[in-house]
Amino acid sequence: MIYRYDVMEVCLLAGKIMLQSGAETYRVEDTMMRIAASFGIRESHSYVTPTGIIFSIETSEPTKTKLIRINERSTDLEKVVLVNNISRKISGGELTVDEAYDELEDLQRANLSYSFLTQVLAAAISSGCFLIMFQGDWNDFLPALVSGGVGYISVIYFHRVVPIKFFAEFLASFFIGMLSFIFVSLGLGQELDKIIIGSVMPLVPGLLITNAVRDLMAGHLVSGLSKGAEAFLTAFAIGTGIAVVFMIM
Known part of the structure; x- marks a missing residue:
């Protein structure tokens, strides 16, 4: 036994x-x-x-x-x-x-995750690449790269300080919106919407959404709906952070 x-x-x-x-x-x-x-x-x-x-x-x-x-x-x-x-x-x-x-x-x-610097660099570079994928201008690549990197640093930092996941995503997207607006105001960026969209993409809960759909298709309704709700709240927090920036500015 x-x-x-x-x-x-x-x-x-x-x-x-x-x-x-x-x-x-x-x-x-x-x-x-x-x-x-x-x-x-x-x-x-x-x-x-x-x-x-x-x-x-x-x-x-x-x-x-x-x-x-x-x-x-x-x-x-x-x-x-x-x-x-x-x-x-x-x-x-x-x-x-x-x-x-x-x-x-x-x-x-075992700690198999990539180093903090590697994660930030990956988030920053992917932000710039997402901007190009969304038909942004190459002149906005650097602003998106910086904004995306700062946003990723923010979300990791706030996750450690405040154990409330959606609060961290909200603040990170807020900083991304502020930085993007500053870049455009200083003439270092051109398309504010493309910079913001590219920069917030590393924060989007893509894996969570995928798992929610796959669980629902497999008949796991409780898990699928709960993961879907978590993904929705995360996306809502990201959108709210950007919306606050537009309201202020």
Whole structure:
């Protein structure tokens, strides 16, 4: 029985890592049940929402069910891929329960994200590229690059200072709007709308929207609607920050 409960811990840890890293709900549930089946537990049930995981196994003894809470969520698709790789190794019989748990624990502790400077540079460059994609002028590339970089720095900083996600997006978009307006006022930029649109694109919750649609299509209505609501509120916060700038100016 202890062995079966150890399998449950492996499944829950794998699901937790995936959910915290931005995986779709149906993918998390499928991975957990596949891991359980690979270790000989044919009857398992999982229920996953963006904020929690419920997992149970059917045994000859009373059914054991465990709930874990998910407080923090980010985007780290590399961890999702690595958990899938561990799941495939389990299915292939290459890992024992203890070995799988140790690998998952190491993966959970690992910091695989890019450095802060790399993230800011990527956001800045992508802002300029989005401006060109939206048929902006090359003269506005540098203002969009600077505004997008500052906006991304702002959202990361405010996430650390104030643990309210939508507040951080609101302030970041506000700073983007102010900077864009200053650039245009000084004659360093030409098309204010294109600069703003390109600069806010790194803040847009694209992955969240995609996961919401995929969860809805897979029949996970609770997760799909909650992720959709979160994406809507994030987009609303970004739009409100820009709207405030136009009202002031």
